[in-house]
Amino acid sequence: MGAAIDPARLSAWRALLEAHATVVAAVEHALAAASLPPLSWYDVLWPLYAAPERRLRMRELAERVLISRTGLVRLVDRVEAAGLLAREPVPGDRRGAYAAITSEGIAMLRRMWPIYGGVLAARFAEPLSDAEADVLAAALGRIAAGGTR
Amino acid sequence: MGAAIDPARLSAWRALLEAHATVVAAVEHALAAASLPPLSWYDVLWPLYAAPERRLRMRELAERVLISRTGLVRLVDRVEAAGLLAREPVPGDRRGAYAAITSEGIAMLRRMWPIYGGVLAARFAEPLSDAEADVLAAALGRIAAGGTR
DNA sequence: GAAGATTGACTTCTCAATCTTT
DNA sequence: AAAGATTGAGAAGTCAATCTTC
Numbered sequence: 380m381g382a383a384i385d386p387a388r389l390s391a392w393r394a395l396l397e398a399h400a401t402v403v404a405a406v407e408h409a410l411a412a413a414s415l416p417p418l419s420w421y422d423v424l425w426p427l428y429a430a431p432e433r434r435l436r437m438r439e440l441a442e443r444v445l446i447s448r449t450g451l452v453r454l455v456d457r458v459e460a461a462g463l464l465a466r467e468p469v470p471g472d473r474r475g476a477y478a479a480i481t482s483e484g485i486a487m488l489r490r491m492w493p494i495y496g497g498v499l500a501a502r503f504a505e506p507l508s509d510a511e512a513d514v515l516a517a518a519l520g521r522i523a524a525g526g527t528r
Numbered sequence: 529m530g531a532a533i534d535p536a537r538l539s540a541w542r543a544l545l546e547a548h549a550t551v552v553a554a555v556e557h558a559l560a561a562a563s564l565p566p567l568s569w570y571d572v573l574w575p576l577y578a579a580p581e582r583r584l585r586m587r588e589l590a591e592r593v594l595i596s597r598t599g600l601v602r603l604v605d606r607v608e609a610a611g612l613l614a615r616e617p618v619p620g621d622r623r624g625a626y627a628a629i630t631s632e633g634i635a636m637l638r639r640m641w642p643i644y645g646g647v648l649a650a651r652f653a654e655p656l657s658d659a660e661a662d663v664l665a666a667a668l669g670r671i672a673a674g675g676t677r
Numbered sequence: 678g679a680a681g682a683t684t685g686a687c688t689t690c691t692c693a694a695t696c697t698t699t
Numbered sequence: 700a701a702a703g704a705t706t707g708a709g710a711a712g713t714c715a716a717t718c719t720t721c
Contacts, residue, residue, distance in 0.1 A: 383645040388653040391664035397672035399548045400594040419711090437682060445549040450712050452683060457711090474681045474720045496532040502674055504537040511667040515540035518660040523546035525651055568689090586704060599690050601705060606689095623698045623703045684717075695706075 398503075406498045413494050419444075420458055421491050423451075427464060427480035428488055434467065434479035463487050547652075555647045562643050568593075569607055570640050572600075576613060576629035577637055583616065583628035612636050 384392075406418055426443040427435055435443075441451045455478055458464050463484035469475035480488075507515070555567055575592040576584055584592075590600045604627055607613050612633035618624035629637075656664070 383642065384649045384653050385661075387658070387661045387665060388656060389648075391656070391661050391668065392648060392652055394665050394668035394672055395544065395548060397594065398668040399544060401672055401674070404594075438680090445546065445553075447713060448682080449684090449714075453711070469681095472681085472721080476682070493532070499538075499541060500533045503541055503671055504533050506670045506674055507537060507540070507667055509536065511663055512534075512536045512540050514660055514663045515667060516536060516543050518656055518664060519540065519543035519547040521655045522652055523543055523550055525550070525655055587702090596691060597704080598692075598706090602689070618703095621699080621703085625704070678721105680719105680721075682717105682719085684715105686715090687713085689710105689712075691708105691710075693706105693708090695704105697702105697704085699700100699702075 402499070402502050405502050406495055409494050409498045410491065415491050415494060416458075416461070416487070418495070419446075419454055420463070421488065421495060423454055423458055423478075424463060424480055424484050424488050427478060428485060432479075434477040436469065437476055437478060440478055458484075551648070551651050554651050555644055558643050558647045559640065564640050564643060565607075565610070565636070567644070568595075568603055569612070570637065570644060572603055572607055572627075573612060573629055573633050573637050576627060577634060581628075583626040585618065586625055586627060589627055607633075 403418065410417060422444050423440065426440060427433060437451065437455070438448070440455075441448050444451055444454075446454065455464065455466070459466060459478075462481060464478050464480050467477040467479050469477055504512075552567065559566060571593050572589065575589060576582060586600065586604070587597070589604075590597045593600060593603075595603065604613065604615070608615060608627075611630060613627050613629050616626040616628050618626055653661075
């Protein structure tokens with residue numbers, strides 16, 4: 380059942396699937412244990428915080444969050460209901476909407492990062508050598524960029 | 529917002545998240561375009577095919593599929609309804625149930641693999657050098673194993 | 678008519694509670 | 700009482716269709 384792809388690369392793929400699943404599960408578990416929102420909320424809030432004006436169009440946000448356009452609407456609904464971001468009109472284009480992070484949202488990022496980063500440090504970063512980290516970033520970055528073709 | 533973890537490893541993590549999302553999305557899309565079941569069905573059927581007697585206890589299967597125990601029950605329901613696997617009693621333990629792949633299930637694996645493997649070859653394997661593939665398999669394998677602690 | 682965003686209907690996943698067997 | 704598996708209820712995701720604005 381494995382003909383088209385060489386064994387070393389197939390092993391790498393399986394390892395990626397497992398590593399992704401275990402680290403994400405550990406992060407979700409730690410966040411829940413600290414009574415904090417799920418990882419998806421961080422994924423939405425972080426790009427907003429990092430954006431030039433602390434805001435992004437829904438369309439731009441959807442690309443960064445790697446979720447369907449529809450799924451993002453629902454996710455933003457929930458995060459907005461919690462007061463961590465606010466929708467704002469776009470001057471000059473009444474079709475559009477910005478999602479803008481609020482100060483409560485920024486505070487939430489600051490509460491979530493120690494948990495998220497802590498799990499990442501222990502479960503993802505610690506087992507890696509410096510050389511491996513560089514190879515991972517380069518190789519996986521190339522694969523991720525390939526998705527844009 | 530990024531203090532605990534060094535930049536190279538954080539980049540590696542972001543790249544992993546993106547690479548995972550883009551490759552999985554491409555596989556799902558290709559399977560759907562070929563009128564084949566989703567990746568999760570492959571994830572269930574493959575461990576059964578690879579198992580000693582072409583069957584596994586529900587509990588064992590849940591560990592390999594990296595899904596919650598409850599989620600697996602629902603997934604197995606659907607795959608069983610399609611005739612690709614069958615539940616069987618466990619001799620000597622009437623609490624338990626085996627999931628056993630059927631010949632139709634094996635045939636389905638053979639139809640799915642060319643699509644799955646083809647996307648993997650193009651989107652995951654092709655951009656990797658031999659050396660990178662080895663590093664990925666080793667490093668990510670170590671991280672995945674850390675989940676068992 | 679196409680782009681941006683949303684809504685409705687449906688599918689799938691998860692948690693807590695349940696049932697059966699050990 | 701604990702282990703194995705399942706069920707009910709709720710949360711969250713997707714596709715197709717819709718509404719508004721360009």
